[in-house]
Amino acid sequence: MSHFLEEVDLVRNPEPRIPCVLLLDTSGSMIEDDNIHALNEGVQHMIDDIKADSLTRKRVELAIVTFGGRAIVRHDFQDVVDLTFTPFQATGGTPMGEAITTGLRLLENRKQEYKKHNVNYFRPIMWLMTDGLATDDIQGPARKVARTVQEAGLNMFCVGVEGADFDQLKTISPSPMRLKDSKFTDMFMWLSNSMKAISESQPGQKVAMPPGHDVWGEIQA
Amino acid sequence: MTRKPQPDEVSPTNHNQKPPSRAVIAGRVRGAGHERTGQPCQDFYFYQWDRDWAVACLADGAGSARFAHIGARRAVFAAGTLAVNALRRGTTDLTQCTKDALAAARLALEQQPAPISDYACTLLLVVQQGDRLATAQIGDGWIVLLRGQSSKAAHLPSRGQYVNQTNFLTQTTWCSHVQYQNHEQLPALNGFALLSDGLERATISLQDATPSHTFFNGLYGWLTKAETTPKQAKKALLTFLNSDRVRETSDDDKSMVLITRCHSGEATEPIPSKLVQPC
Numbered sequence: 001m002s003h004f005l006e007e008v009d010l011v012r013n014p015e016p017r018i019p020c021v022l023l024l025d026t027s028g029s030m031i032e033d034d035n036i037h038a039l040n041e042g043v044q045h046m047i048d049d050i051k052a053d054s055l056t057r058k059r060v061e062l063a064i065v066t067f068g069g070r071a072i073v074r075h076d077f078q079d080v081v082d083l084t085f086t087p088f089q090a091t092g093g094t095p096m097g098e099a100i101t102t103g104l105r106l107l108e109n110r111k112q113e114y115k116k117h118n119v120n121y122f123r124p125i126m127w128l129m130t131d132g133l134a135t136d137d138i139q140g141p142a143r144k145v146a147r148t149v150q151e152a153g154l155n156m157f158c159v160g161v162e163g164a165d166f167d168q169l170k171t172i173s174p175s176p177m178r179l180k181d182s183k184f185t186d187m188f189m190w191l192s193n194s195m196k197a198i199s200e201s202q203p204g205q206k207v208a209m210p211p212g213h214d215v216w217g218e219i220q221a
Numbered sequence: 222m223t224r225k226p227q228p229d230e231v232s233p234t235n236h237n238q239k240p241p242s243r244a245v246i247a248g249r250v251r252g253a254g255h256e257r258t259g260q261p262c263q264d265f266y267f268y269q270w271d272r273d274w275a276v277a278c279l280a281d282g283a284g285s286a287r288f289a290h291i292g293a294r295r296a297v298f299a300a301g302t303l304a305v306n307a308l309r310r311g312t313t314d315l316t317q318c319t320k321d322a323l324a325a326a327r328l329a330l331e332q333q334p335a336p337i338s339d340y341a342c343t344l345l346l347v348v349q350q351g352d353r354l355a356t357a358q359i360g361d362g363w364i365v366l367l368r369g370q371s372s373k374a375a376h377l378p379s380r381g382q383y384v385n386q387t388n389f390l391t392q393t394t395w396c397s398h399v400q401y402q403n404h405e406q407l408p409a410l411n412g413f414a415l416l417s418d419g420l421e422r423a424t425i426s427l428q429d430a431t432p433s434h435t436f437f438n439g440l441y442g443w444l445t446k447a448e449t450t451p452k453q454a455k456k457a458l459l460t461f462l463n464s465d466r467v468r469e470t471s472d473d474d475k476s477m478v479l480i481t482r483c484h485s486g487e488a489t490e491p492i493p494s495k496l497v498q499p500c
Contacts, residue, residue, distance in 0.1 A: 003453070004443035005461040010423040010470065011433045016384040055472070118428045120384035152382065198385075 015058045016120035018198050019077060019110050020191075021103045023096075025130035025161075026068030030090035035131060035161060035182055040087040042184030049192040050080045056192075057081050059122075059199040063106045067099035068092045077110045096134035100141035100172070103128075104148065122198050124154055127191060129179075131161035133168060142171045149173075159187060159217060177217035186216035243270055244412075244444045245451065248458040249476035252419055253468055254284070263342070264417045264476035265293040267301035274350040276304040277478045278322070279415040281362055283341035283389055284473075292330055292340025296390060299329035304348050315348050315355035316403045322346055323357055323399060327390055341389040345415045347375075349482070354404045354413070359395060361387040361418040363425055365432045366404070367411040367441055367481070372432040374425070376400040378418065387418075411441050412481035419473030420462070437479075445481055 022043070030036040043064070051057050057080055064074040069092020075083055107124050114121045126145070148154045158169045158176035169176035179187060190212055251262035263282030270276070280296045282289025300322040307318045323344065330340045343360025356364050361378035379388045379398055388398040414437060416424065424436045444454055461467060462475045 003449075003457050004439050005457045008439055009433075009435050010466060011426050011436070013422045013425075013427045013470075120380075120427070122385060123383050 014117070014119050016122065017114065018060045018122045018125070018195055019063070019107060019114075020060060020125040020127065020195065021063040021065065021077075021106055023099045023103050023126065023128040024064065024066050024088070025094060025096070025132065026066040026088045026090050027094040027132055027135075028068065028091055029094075029132050029163065030068070030161075032131075032163075033182055035184075036088060036090040038182045038184040039129070042186075042188040044085050044087075045185050046188035046192045047080060047083055047085050049189060050195065053196055056196045056199045060195050061110070063103070063110075065099050065102050065106070067095050069095070071095050071098040071102045073102060073106065076106060093135035094130065094132045095136045096128070096130060097136040097138045097141045100126075100128070100138075100145060104141070104144060107154070123152065125157070125191075125195070126154055127157045127159070128169075128172065129159045129161070129187075130169070131163050133165040138168060138171065145172055175219050177213070177219055179217050180215075183216040186212075190216060243275070244449075244454070244481045245270075245479065246440070246444055246454045246458050247476075247478040248455060248462055249417075249474065250459060250462040252471065252473040252475060254472035255474060260284075261290045262474045262476075263289045263293055264419070264474040265290070265297045266415065266476055266478045267297040268478050268480060269301065269305050270480065271308075274308045274348070275480050275482070276301055276308065276346075276348050277413070277415055277480055278304075278326075278344060278346040279362065279417060279476060279478055280326075280342040280344045280390075281360070281417040281419075281474065281476075283343075286341035286389075286391075287339040288333070288335060289340065289342055291333070292391065293342040295329045295333065295340070296326040296342050296344050300326040300344060300346055304346070308348070308350065313350070315350060315353055316401060318348050319346055319355045319357040319401060322348070323359070323390070327395060330391055337391045341391040343387060343418075344390050347413050347415060349410075349413065349480075352406045352410070354407055354410065356402045356404070357399055359388055359390050359399045361421075363414075363416050363418075363421055363432070365414040365416070365425075365437055366407075367413060367437055367479075368407075368409050369411065370434065370438070372434060372437045374430055374432060375402055375404075375413075377430055378421075410482060411438075412479060414477060414479040416477040417473070417475060419471045419475035420467070420477055422470040423467050440479065441481060444479070 050060050060080050061077045062080050063077045066072050149156050156173045158173040159179050160169050161179045249264045266279040268277040278297045278300045280293035282293040303325040304322040330337050345362050345364050346357040348355045356375040358376045364375040424433050
């Protein structure tokens, strides 16, 4: 028997978004231990994993900024399904401060776009990975990150590869993680799982980060 | 013996005197997210009506709270029964009725054995008497006033900055988050609907906070057809809420109560309404 509810057209609203910006160190030192290759593999795996999940792929928007020589926006915010990844090359110094400033600007612009188009969104994620010491001013950008985090405007994560200056990372995020054995793929898969957990969360729900971060990293005391 | 009305079930005051002018459709289903985690459906509703009045409320338990399903159930029952009793005693101050009902719901949660935050839930309430109607809302979800060609939302859901944040009846500052509204003289009102946020992406245009005309007026038209029986309507709603096309809009629990009232003529006048200050 046919009735009204079987045939009614439903409203088509845009999906709520999870904006995530990756700040990735592609300085010359990333050639050591073939870290740049492991980083490229990790990012590619994460993109593939998000694309494979029907809900997460509709909600996650990824921006990628690399800093090697200078901060470059490799991908501005876009749906992961539309993202084609080109592997990075390692070169130059470590302008981490410039990368953070660029990432914050991309996030702010994106939030304004969401508001303009009435698109709901989750708290943005900023994920910084480095193997060294910033070669530019980090204090100003670090203060801006701290203020944004305090205002609940950002979830900030810092990961240091062997050789990173953890004292400097602690000025950006109080509990930076140390990456074990260049396990970039495990790290990015964990980030992907975290975004899945967020995309499935209900109103008011505190989202527990998925287990497994100890596989790829440890909190640097 | 008169049976006490229970949350989430049809509870007309007297089945033999059911006014022919009203039709009701109500249902709730567990979302895919709660199916995965083995949690129960945390949406509950209550409704009751008589010849001249109707009361409906709906609560959505917070996914993060241990006993959210108990909180939501207690809240709708406490608020609903207080409003019904007040109307039966002959109150005409509908705004005070909604305020007292929310206070009763809050008190019911304070009296639970665990910390009140374990019972976190939102609450929507509609009290209708003749041509007058009062609404109250804390948190997300939608109260839709059905008016001919132009259904409208009574309130905007209160949200935090982010999509997975809202306000709950269990917050210390709950009073400052409740929205009350009093609507006087609504001859064009076809009825009203309450729905949890799990259903909003399928039925509300979020860009401009406008209820879907196709959905609500189509449902009203179908529901008020002589050949549509209450049993058919309930079955159809549950099938709809559980359908793939609705489930893919949200993993959350989904629930709705829609109560119609009779009027003659199409809606031509805007709804006169005035904002009432929160308690």
